[in-house]
Amino acid sequence: MLEQIISNVRVMGHHPLKDVGVADGKVVFVENSGAAKEWTANAVVNGEGGVLLPGLVEPHIHLEKAYLLTRMEKEAESLQDAIRMTADMKKIFTRSDMRERSLQVIKEAVRNGVTHMRCHAEVDPILGLSAIESALELKQSVRHLLDLQVVAFPQEGIFKSPGTAELMEEAIHLGCDVVGGITYQDPDLNEHLKFVFELAGKYNKPLDFHADFSDKPEDLAIVQIAKRTMQYGLQGRVSAGHVTSLGSLARVEAEAAAELLSEAGIHIITLPATDLYINGRGDEEKPRRGLTPVKLLQEKGVNVAIGMNNVQNPFTPFGKADPLETAWLLAVTAYLGGERDASRLLGMLTESASRVLALEGYGIREGAPADMVLFRERTERDVLLHKSETRTVWKRGVMVADTRIEREREIVHHMKDRGEDHR
Incomplete structure (x- = not known):
């Protein structure tokens, strides 16, 4: 049993969407999305096509x-x-x-x-x-x-x-x-x-x-x-x-x-x-x-x-x-x-x-410590340009931060309050 799977993510150096499995604080696999269906996990985080970087x-x-x-x-x-x-x-x-x-x-x-x-x-x-x-x-x-x-x-x-x-x-x-x-x-x-x-x-x-x-x-x-x-x-x-x-x-x-x-x-x-x-x-x-x-x-x-x-x-x-x-x-x-x-x-x-820092085993690959950060942006360029505060962070497989900023929803509500929503 895996601790978790982070699914549908873009990993640097890989073009197809990936699923990343984590157990005992380490990356167990990095496979094409859907290819790891035989695995079960305590938790699944859907990355929704976002970019997953090493910490x-x-x-x-x-x-x-x-x-x-x-x-x-x-x-x-x-x-x-x-x-x-x-x-x-x-x-x-x-x-x-x-x-x-x-x-x-x-x-x-x-x-x-x-x-x-x-x-x-x-x-x-x-x-x-x-x-x-x-x-x-x-x-x-x-x-x-x-x-x-x-x-x-x-x-x-x-x-x-x-x-x-x-x-x-x-x-x-x-x-x-x-x-x-x-x-x-x-x-x-x-x-x-x-x-x-x-x-x-x-x-x-x-x-x-x-x-x-x-x-x-x-x-x-x-x-x-x-x-x-x-x-x-x-x-x-x-x-x-x-x-x-x-x-x-x-x-x-x-x-x-x-x-x-x-x-x-x-x-x-x-x-x-x-x-x-x-x-x-x-x-x-x-x-x-x-x-x-x-x-x-x-x-x-x-x-x-x-x-x-x-x-x-x-x-x-x-x-x-x-x-x-x-x-x-x-x-x-x-x-x-x-x-x-x-x-x-x-x-x-x-x-x-x-x-x-001479870190050993660093990166998102099998056997590496599961130190990762997930962005919801779909490209590496967007990650840099947007600098979005919406990020999920794992340290040795444990989620240590999960910040969500729902800006679009806040803007829509503000426009409705002012009668400016013309959709």
Whole structure:
């Protein structure tokens, strides 16, 4: 007996409608609709021709820094402004405060279809290990909703903030999954890279950087990261968010950098909501978009995923925990408006992001964990264009969210009330 069957759905990479069977938290079969009639299930969900995706993967987010707008005395006018303002606000963060705001983000993300997430929790003399401890506690308490990876992230720099190096190692001992780095805080890049690469090697952890967050073509720490990745034999285990300076390079130079990143197996996470807001401010004429060159990187074989980064704080004073909203923004600003582009963007929220997190068995296929999100739209392009809030989400085969928005019915009733229904 199956736990459930999700019938009549469109699965990425498959043209006929499919039925997906689930038992013991895993996908048992993916068959053409109607072909699995011999199976019985405790529940059947009719997808009505909608798109069924693997659970969305959020590869780069800051939980304890979310929802800070009401605490800001002014708006950030630069990246360093945002860092300074947040550092000041961190001084009054409490464990319960961080947990409450983090949980608000997680719940919204789950409602929107996220089943896996990687968060960057800050390690510094201001917070000590409190953000790390809060994130690790959440990792356990929300595991029935999503799988959470925790990055030990030195936002204030490692050597710029004495004591951070010791805290970073202690954070790994506490159970952090990933070693974080930031290329634009410490004055000596080589010293910073040497420390984080050796820490990752010592504890066999992957690395995840905030790198080259600028529109200055000379900011190319990502090249040094790629070279060290190959030197340490960490191909495929190193990620970098932002990397926006690549978008300011001449084409031939950007191509060479992209080829090196592909060779090193570096994963790039574009963060358009933040990158577009912060970058390009110094250009009085012909302002740059401030994005990493997504199309070029993908052409050269680099794995590129999409991340939300921040939710309503000095770095990103808008947004919500919905990966589709971020993908839609990237579509508009990176010229990804075609039908094939829609599939590419959804792939960046799913398969590409799953590679960043090194998820095993990810996807809608036999034997994979039944982490899925169902949209009622009939095409992948419509999923992206409509960003419908009507979504059903499963985590290991258990329905954890089911949001239905009956907009058409509400509009009809409104028109009737005003005497405008002329059908």
